[in-house]
Amino acid sequence: MKELVPAVLGVLVRRGADFAAAEDAVQDALVEALRVWPGDPPRDPKAWLITVAWRRFVDATRADAARRRREELADREPPPGPARERDDTLRLYFLCAHPSLTPSSAVALTLRAVGGLTTRQIAAAYLVPEATMAQRISRAKRTVSGVHLDRPGDVATVLRVLYLVFNEGYSGDVDLSAEAIRLTRQLASAIDHPEVAGLLALMLLHHARRASRTGPRGELVPLAEQDRGRWDTAMIAEGVAILQAALARDRLGEFQAQAAIAALHADARVAAETDWVQILEWYDELAALTDSPIVRLNRAVAVGEADGPRAGLAALAALDDTLPRYRAVAAHLHERAGEPAVAARLYAEAAARSLDLAERDHLTRQAARLNARPT
Template identity: 75%
Template sequence: MDEILLRELTPAVTAVLCRRGADFATAEDAVQEALVEALRVWPDDPPRDPRGWLVTVAWRKFVDVSRAETSRRRRELRVDAEPAPGAGTSADDTLWLYFLCAHPSLTPASAVALTLRAVGGLTTGQIAQAYLVPEATMAQRISRAKRTVAEVRLGRPGDVSTVLRVLYLVFNEGYSGDVDLAAEAIRLTRELAARTDHPEVAGLLALMLLHHARRPARTAADGSLVPLADQDRSRWDTALIAEGVERLQAVLARDRLGEYQAQAAVAALHADARTVEETDWVQVVEWYDELVRLTDNPVVRLNRAVAVGEADGPGAGLAALSGLDPGLPRYRAAQAYLYEQAGDRATAARCYAEAARQATSVPERDHLTRQAARLNVGRGA
């Protein structure tokens, strides 16, 4: 049974039902039931046309639900009016589903969950396991999201940037359980890239590939974090790096720069360096300057300050950092790193300890705690 194929077919089948008049919530439920049926039937009796099979079964299940509500809703759907099996869908149908699941009326958490369910084809249980929450909690979240978008009709092209933010959120969630959300985000972004020529879609895909390539080296055998400077670069996935760089170069040549392309350019410069010492930090700073121009994001300015410290010395980095809000995520960690580079180990240790107290994950907290302890031991404290 090819579960990846089922996930790839899910948005197209859902879009077909919606195009035929089904409301989104009922269509999505019908498709999920059809997927369960496929998991039961296909191993022994694989269809010649998987998408056509799913469309037919999902439509029948939708009709069954509609018939059960006929007396109350005074609406009747007849099975003999069922469209021919295997009717296809257009790229616009699938794009409509992407835009619907990333609708601005949804919270980011709800948009992510609905995208994984309706576009990604994951079950509620799989999504709940990935987010480490009870299945009932995730079911309520998805149900609320479906109710929110039930009456939404996209009469004009959706906002690609909103869709990309949702996919970026999925990617950043990492993975747990039997669903690798980073890999799932890459798959969904590939699907989106195949359906739209928007340059920022290509930029986000390049960014994901370049970051994902470093994943094998990001953690040690005991699960502890390994900073970029200490990673074994021979463990990086060179095939993903090559694809990411190729996609990035192609989209940069179009001269329609966006924030994901600029982020990918920074990632490509790291991927291109055989050692941290060989990193072209001057170019990294230049790309962060572009990001600041595009977004004026304080987190981007924080990352730029660290890059300035590498390019022009820790004093320059601390000066760039000084104008930012100390309450920014990872501000103290960046400050600690720059103070250590400047030789002020005592201040660096205090900043690492404070950063550890503010950390939002156990691996990050443990890493920062170890950094503080290392400096304190070195000072004889």
């Protein structure tokens, strides 16, 4: 039932319903479906939900003061029968990722309106009180209620929102990484765009390694040390196939380039077989596309692996040392260059600056390991 929510909500919005009121009407229709469907399942669930939600919206509208407008809306009710095949999901994605919204509001609204999650589930996933999340979603709905999408939406903004959802991972009773993959699959079915495919491939390739990313006590396991036998090979194969089809269209974007890097990591049976030369080439492409300092930081790691740690440190020296993970990267390269004392100090500094508990613990252990070595 949840997968029908964006299509139903999109139909109501397209017919002229205010976004917030339409979303309330769809939720009412879902509650009614839970009551009615077990004993009397509809032949066309989508058409049933559209009909009931539209009636709920019209009933609510009739309680307002503008009677003439109410009667005009009521006259638009479609005749009984199968719902007309028109996918409004894409419109809804663009609306929820509208540039007037903050990233956090866009993510929350996407999960609520497109994902069909409850406010309680979203609040639990983001570790905030339900009332706080309810206010955030209400403000977002008010912001987009008067927005008319009369021009094509920005696909890049939608993809950034979905990637934000994916990177939240797992919290509470909602697996946001899996939810982001589901929503991106849905988007890919609604729009033929190589970067949508690139993002889906990237998510699948990252998600395939999930089981190996942490140890038995929840500790962080770096990529080079992961048990590759625990990687999901079917998911990797699907991600690679989607990526290859996207790259064949010769419209390279940043998510395709990131997915290509992830695919090269997934292709190595052991860490020592990683094709760092190709990975460095893809980082060059990615840096040209984004000019992101974080990309250039990760590129320095690839330079260190492909051309040696001194070359990596030279690439790192050109970057701002206040970047997140700068000291962790520097520590790794100095350790590979045979400078354990410098590396231990940098690992400790990186740990002190990290806001992520698992990462901080890992960096602290790295510093302790090097400090424990005989001099």
